[in-house]
Amino acid sequence: MRLTHPLFTTALATLVAATAVVLVPSSSAWAGNGSLWINGRRHHNPSGCFTVMGRLSMTNRTNTAAILYRGDRCNSRILGALGPEQRNTWEFVGSVYVQ
16 A cells, blocks of 8 residues: 655645635634623623623623523523623623623
8 A cells, every 4th residue: 555645745734724724714703793781891793701790781782692601601501692682681690602
């Protein structure tokens, strides 16, 4: 059985890596477009986990839902969600996640 030439393997790996860079969008493309207001503070094009730990007043002016969690790292029990163009207040929320 013949082994693959190292130059061919390197060229193929470079081509695959370059294609991945071109096809994967920047992180801002995955962010919620718009503004998320958490306890009076505006987050423009939010993405990721926001720790709240307590009373939460939120207005979602993005194009995606915000998921509410009991714990502070967006990895515990889900309490609910706030859809686009909605607002609400909760007594205790640990964190909010927006993709």
